[in-house]
Amino acid sequence: xDNDSGRQLDLNPSSPVxxxxxxxxxxxxxxxxxxxxxxxxxxxxxxxxPFSEIFRRDFDRxxxxxxxxxxxxxxILALVGGGPDPQYPPCKxxxxxxxxxxxxxxLSFRSDVRSVRLRRDRIIVVLEQKIFVYNFADLKLMHxxxxxxxxxxxxxxxxxxxxxxxxxxxxxxGQVRVEHYASKRTKFIMAHDSRIACFALTQDAHLLATASSxxxxxxxxxxxxxxxxxxxxxxxxRADIYSLAFSSDAQWLAVSSDKGTVHVxxxxxxxxxxxxxxxxxxxxxxxxxxxxxxxxxxLRGTYLKPQTSFSIGVLPKYFSSEWxxxxxxxxxxxxxxxxxxxxxxxxxxxxxxxxFYKCQFDPVHGxxxxxxxxxxxxxxxxxx
Numbered sequence: 001x002d003n004d005s006g007r008q009l010d011l012n013p014s015s016p017v018x019x020x021x022x023x024x025x026x027x028x029x030x031x032x033x034x035x036x037x038x039x040x041x042x043x044x045x046x047x048x049x050p051f052s053e054i055f056r057r058d059f060d061r062x063x064x065x066x067x068x069x070x071x072x073x074x075x076i077l078a079l080v081g082g083g084p085d086p087q088y089p090p091c092k093x094x095x096x097x098x099x100x101x102x103x104x105x106x107l108s109f110r111s112d113v114r115s116v117r118l119r120r121d122r123i124i125v126v127l128e129q130k131i132f133v134y135n136f137a138d139l140k141l142m143h144x145x146x147x148x149x150x151x152x153x154x155x156x157x158x159x160x161x162x163x164x165x166x167x168x169x170x171x172x173x174g175q176v177r178v179e180h181y182a183s184k185r186t187k188f189i190m191a192h193d194s195r196i197a198c199f200a201l202t203q204d205a206h207l208l209a210t211a212s213s214x215x216x217x218x219x220x221x222x223x224x225x226x227x228x229x230x231x232x233x234x235x236x237x238r239a240d241i242y243s244l245a246f247s248s249d250a251q252w253l254a255v256s257s258d259k260g261t262v263h264v265x266x267x268x269x270x271x272x273x274x275x276x277x278x279x280x281x282x283x284x285x286x287x288x289x290x291x292x293x294x295x296x297x298x299l300r301g302t303y304l305k306p307q308t309s310f311s312i313g314v315l316p317k318y319f320s321s322e323w324x325x326x327x328x329x330x331x332x333x334x335x336x337x338x339x340x341x342x343x344x345x346x347x348x349x350x351x352x353x354x355x356f357y358k359c360q361f362d363p364v365h366g367x368x369x370x371x372x373x374x375x376x377x378x379x380x381x382x383x384x
Contacts, residue, residue: 020378024083026350029070030118030159031203032245032339035350037377038065040083044377045070049342051356051375055098062087069116075099078116078123093125105139107132114153122164126153131168145179146171154196158205165205165223169196176210178223189226191219200244207269209246209253215239218255220269232265232322243337252325252363254340254347260332262349263324264361264369326361328369346372354378 025038034054037044041063044056066082075098081088088094090112095105109127117124122142123134128150133143147169158165163182170177174192176199179185191199192212199210207229208221215238220230232253234241239257246253246267253265328347330336335352347369349357354376359369 020354022083023352023354023378024064024066025068026337026352027068027070028337028339028348028350030072032348033342034070034073036068036070036077037354038068038079038082039378040064040085042087043068043077043079046356046377048348049358051358051373053377057098057101059087066090067093067113067116069118071118071120076118078118079103080113080116093123095123107134107139114150115155117155117157119157119159119164122157124155124157124166126150126155126168131155131166133164133166143179143181145177147177148172148175148195152197154199156199156201156208158201158203160204162204165201167199167201167205167208167223174212176208178208178226180224187223187226189221191221192217198241198244200246202246202250203248207246207250209244211241211244211255213240215241215257218244218253218265220253220267229269230267230322232324234263234324235259242335243339245339247340252340254338256336256338256349258332258335260330260334262328262330262336262338262347262359262369264326264347265322266325266363325363325366326369327367328357328359328361328371330355330357350377 021039021041023037023039026035028035033048035046035048042056042058043065045054047054062085064081064083064086065079067080069078077096079088079094079096080090082090091109093107093113093116094103097104107125111127113125114128115126121136123136125132129147131145131147132141134140135142145168148171150169154169156167166179168177170188173195174190176189176191176196178187191210194212194214197211197213197215199208201208205223208223210219216234216236218232218234219228221227222229234255239259242256244255251267253267254262256262336349338347338349341348341358345361345363347359356375356377357371358373359371361369
């Protein structure tokens with residue numbers, strides 16, 4: 001139908017622009033090299049490095065797109081309508097082929113689609129309390145999972161060449177479910193006392209990072225056996241966690257929240273899940289290399305003399321927590337998602353206000369990150 005055909009807009013900045021579109025959705029692709037934006041009139045795809053708009057589709061009628069899921073850099077996208085004037089019903093997933101400039105398939109549901117995840121061999125559709133796994137080639141249903149209420153559509157899938165590993169909320173508050181499709185195993189992890197707010201997988205799906213609705217502690221688990229490998233502290237105040245991301249080498253973990261600060265933590269887990277003997281701490285913190293069995297824990301703070309140690313039972317857990325190595329402060333109030341850039345020690349931050357930041361952190365000294373770039377992806381491209 002005519003309504004399916006998007007038109008590629010003229011990116012000439014001299015074209016008249018009536019008003020900026022309203023942003024409904026923003027997400028990275030699987031390797032964080034690109035990101036997709038859904039607006040009240042269509043969708044846009046951007047490159048992260050260098051920052052550039054790759055293409056946009058604005059629809060003649062309707063146009064609201066609430067989910068845009070990319071498949072790496074290929075021409076296939078999954079779209080879900082949304083906003084006040086949706087382009088497609090919010091209960092349908094439309095498979096868009098940008099080479100043909102039209103939809104080539106659709107999946108229909110009885111309730112609104114919360115999110116979609118793509119792999120080269122699977123389409124995963126997340127509803128409020130159910131997840132459906134389809135074979136990409138023929139759209140055949142392979143598996144369905146029941147979850148606790150999941151309004152955010154939380155779901156993570158492995159992106160390596162190996163077999164699918166899928167993570168979703170379990171049926172209990174604070175529980176995550178890990179589906180290992182190759183070995184046909186299901187692992188339940190009681191990750192937190194309060195409900196799950198966010199989680200992320202490494203590319204190989206060996207590690208899982210989780211955050212709860214309290215948003216103070218972040219935990220890293222081994223997905224194979226559910227072992228807790230590391231716990232880090234974002235802060236003392238309750239916070240809404242918007243996104244978590246591992247670096248490609250799983251050395252770092254980044255988190256964004258409604259507090260307007262992006263934190264980067266050092267991970268002491270190598271690929272073999274062994275604890276490293278170097279502790280990456282904030283620059284002004286006291287350093288200690290402790291064996292896990294040690295009965296002494298060092299109070300990490302600037303106001304204590306170095307080498308002052310306390311027994312674990314004496315001090316609240318708050319003081320013995322591991323704090324972030326590096327931070328970047330943003331405008332509070334907007335929602336941001338974060339990923340690691342392709343350049344070493346860089347972080348890319350996307351805001352629901354259209355902002356794009358690229359920052360760099362010092363892996364040794366930490367502290368405030370330096371801003372390398374800022375762009376607004378809703379504004380028309382400027383003249384080069």
